[in-house]
Amino acid sequence: MTPPSPDTIYFYAQTDPYAEFSNFAPYGVCFEDIWWPTVEHYFQAMKFHDAAYRTRIRRCQKPKDAKALGMTRKIPLRADWEEVKDDIMYAAVLCKFRTHGAPRQLLLGTGDAPLVENAPMDAYWGCGPDGLGLNKLGRILMRVRGELAEDAAALNR
Structure with a gap:
């Protein structure tokens, strides 16, 4: 794997710079x-078809509680899910940044910098414990950033 670029932006915790990029x-x-x-x-x-369970997740006070309910396997x-999860994440992230101006401007302000979710325990959505994870969330954010930049350019034509 190529070493990270010196301009790579890492995000993860709510207290970190770029916390706005977190799904929490x-x-x-x-x-x-x-x-x-959130x-x-x-x-x-969206992991579940059970409408009542979806509502229960939506009503959680904190994102960590929503995540805990989403991690259960008591509900099928x-x-x-494996086929649609990336598309669901993409749609949600795009919606977030199209809806909210402050995080949108922060994302656009990153220019072309690589974005990496510095999730130590998640090698799918983040970089994982060894930094070699798939970084799917970071890749989605970069894709969304490109689309938002195209939207902004089209408005300025």
Whole structure:
């Protein structure tokens, strides 16, 4: 793997710079006329077809509680979860940054810098314990950043 660029931006904890990039950040999203307190709430709920369980996740006071409910296997995951989870994450992240101006400007302000979720225990969405993870969330953020930049350029034409 190529070593990280010196301009790489790492994000993870709510106390870190760029905490707005975290799915736990307090920026809600709306899908099908339902307001979700954070991207994390929405993403965790979409793992399940059970409407009552989705509502239970949506009503959690904290994103960490929504995540804990989403990690249960007492309620069956939707059968297509592995096929749709990246698209669901992308849609939620795009919605967040299109809805909220402050994090959108912060994201656009990163220019072309690589973005890495510095998640020590998650080698799928983040860089994992060894820094060699897939960094899917960072890649989604870079894709969203590109789309937002194109939107801004189109408005200025």
